[in-house]
Every structure is written in C-alpha cells, then in structure tokens.
Amino acid sequence: MNVLRTIEEARKRSRAAGSRGARVGLVPTMGALHEGHLSLIRAAKAKSDIVAASIFVNPTQFGPNEDFARYPRDLDRDLGLLEREGVDFVFVPSVEEMYPEQGVTWITVEGLSERLCGKSRPGHFRGVATVVAKLFNIVSPDLAFFGQKDAAQVAIIRRIVRDLNMPVQIEVVPIVRESDGLALSSRNAYLNPEQRKDALVLFGALNGVRELFEKGERGSAALIRAAKADFERIPAVRLDYFEIVDPDDLTPVTAINKRSLVAVAAFLGGTRLIDNIVLEP
Numbered sequence: 001m002n003v004l005r006t007i008e009e010a011r012k013r014s015r016a017a018g019s020r021g022a023r024v025g026l027v028p029t030m031g032a033l034h035e036g037h038l039s040l041i042r043a044a045k046a047k048s049d050i051v052a053a054s055i056f057v058n059p060t061q062f063g064p065n066e067d068f069a070r071y072p073r074d075l076d077r078d079l080g081l082l083e084r085e086g087v088d089f090v091f092v093p094s095v096e097e098m099y100p101e102q103g104v105t106w107i108t109v110e111g112l113s114e115r116l117c118g119k120s121r122p123g124h125f126r127g128v129a130t131v132v133a134k135l136f137n138i139v140s141p142d143l144a145f146f147g148q149k150d151a152a153q154v155a156i157i158r159r160i161v162r163d164l165n166m167p168v169q170i171e172v173v174p175i176v177r178e179s180d181g182l183a184l185s186s187r188n189a190y191l192n193p194e195q196r197k198d199a200l201v202l203f204g205a206l207n208g209v210r211e212l213f214e215k216g217e218r219g220s221a222a223l224i225r226a227a228k229a230d231f232e233r234i235p236a237v238r239l240d241y242f243e244i245v246d247p248d249d250l251t252p253v254t255a256i257n258k259r260s261l262v263a264v265a266a267f268l269g270g271t272r273l274i275d276n277i278v279l280e281p
C-alpha cells in the first residue's frame with residue numbers, strides 16, 4: 001500500500017492506474033477509522049479495480065468552536081487497518097498541502113447546505129463540498145464511496161456531481177452500528193459511560209418513529225412529536241434537530257407519502273452525534 005503525502009504523488013498514482021484502464025474507487029475519510037469506514041472500503045474493493053482512501057481532518061468543515069483540534073487522530077493504526085483491507089493507496093495530505101493559502105474559492109450548494117446539520121453548523125457543508133471537490137480533482141476517481149450515516153452529505157455531493165458534471169459515480173453504503181444500535185462514529189470515543197448509554201436515545205427515537213410508521217402513521221408532525229417525547233425523557237441529551245425530509249433536497253415533508261429521510265442530531269455534553277433512517281411507504 002502506497003502512502004502518498006502530496007497532491008502530485010496522488011495524482012500520478014491515480015493517473016497511472018487510469019491509463020491502464022483500471023477503475024479507481026475513492027473512500028474519503030477523516031481517519032480514526034472504525035467498521036463503518038471499513039465497510040466503505042469493502043464496497044470499494046467489490047466495485048473498483050484500484051481502491052484509494054484519503055485521511056484528512058479537513059479544517060474548513062469545522063466551526064470555530066468545534067472539535068477540529070481534538071478530533072481523534074491515529075495514523076499508524078488507520079494505515080494498518082487500510083493495509084489489511086487491501087487498499088492500494090492512501091492519500092494523507094497535510095493542511096498546508098491542501099490549503100497552501102487562504103482559500104477564496106468555495107462550493108456552496110444553495111439551499112441544501114443550510115439544511116439539517118447545515119443549520120446548526122454554518123459553513124460545514126461548504127467545507128465538505130469544497131474538500132470533496134478538491135479530492136475528486138486530485139484523485140480523479142471513477143467511483144466514490146460515502147456512508148448513509150451522513151445522509152445530508154450524500155445529498156449534497158450527489159447534487160454537486162450533477163450540477164458540475166463531475167465524471168464520478170457516487171456509491172452509498174448503509175450505516176454500520178454497534179450491537180445495541182448506536183451508529184459507529186469516530187466521535188463516539190468522546191462519550192463517557194453514562195453518555196454512551198444515553199446515546200441510545202437517537203436510534204431508539206428513530207426506531208419509535210419506524211414502529212409508528214409501520215402501524216400506519218404518516219404525518220410528520222405526529223412522528224416528530226413522539227420522537228421528541230423520547231428525548232425529553234433523557235434531559236442530559238440536547239436535541240439539535242429531529243426532521244423528516246426529502247432525501248434529495250432535504251426539505252421537510254409534511255407526510256411520508258414517498259421515500260423520506262428521518263434524521264436526528266443531538267448533543268451529549270460537547271459531543272454532537274447524528275443518525276438517520278429511511279422510510280418508504
């Protein structure tokens with residue numbers, strides 16, 4: 001497995017694969033890898049000839065009071081995991097390599113960037129969209145793999161690819177969970193044992209909504225009310241949002257009459273977790 005630190009090396013490695021006709025699959029990550037990331041790698045292995053991963057904690061997608069500085073980083077462990085999965089090359093740029101000067105060019109996906117997490121994390125999706133576009137320009141992947149865990153990110157990247165005619169196929173991989181249902185996240189490492197227990201309310205509330213939906217409830221207001229009641233029982237968890245939206249444009253739906261995204265974000269102390277399910281009548 002090649003570990004490439006510069007844009008030039010990554011571009012050269014990817015071009016060489018492309019010129020042999022190999023299909024390159026890219027898995028962008030911020031490291032602190034877990035089984036969720038590895039499921040993306042395995043999906044990429046299944047669908048691509050050459051699998052590339054990137055590890056880059058992207059400063060432009062963190063707000064000023066967010067966890068950029070303390071975000072978990074363990075490069076040696078991450079590289080060991082990627083090597084074991086048979087990844088062909090890993091792009092691990094420094095911040096200076098990716099942003100040698102203050103960027104003035106940004107990708108903003110109007111509307112979508114301000115919905116769900118974009119509402120409480122202004123600038124977050126602009127940072128995500130811009131860094132993903134940069135990674136696509138550097139690696140020129142034929143396919144790129146993203147987790148359903150970040151459902152809004154998926155909607156935004158799909159829209160960028162469509163609007164800007166990027167020649168990359170976006171593949172989405174289901175959420176990997178702990179045995180008790182908690183969605184895997186690098187940020188779960190921040191939780192103390194009490195918070196780890198309380199964190200189950202996210203998936204619990206989503207499951208409650210699924211049960212009501214399966215009993216015939218379609219109205220978003222009633223479903224959201226039930227979910228919010230679950231959160232009120234755990235005062236240590238502060239709900240950021242619980243919404244039912246169109247999975248493509250992220251606008252709220254009043255009733256689940258078509259495929260809909262039920263998405264939640266909540267704070268446990270300083271840790272912000274997200275989760276979602278998709279319901280289809």
Ligand code: AMP
Binds near residue numbers: 185
């Ligand atoms: P991150 O390192 O958090 O930026 O995540 C990198 C990629 O892994 C993103 O496409 C995430 O959606 C995906 N991912 C993170 N957690 C999970 C999970 N539990 N299941 C599936 N994919 C995930």
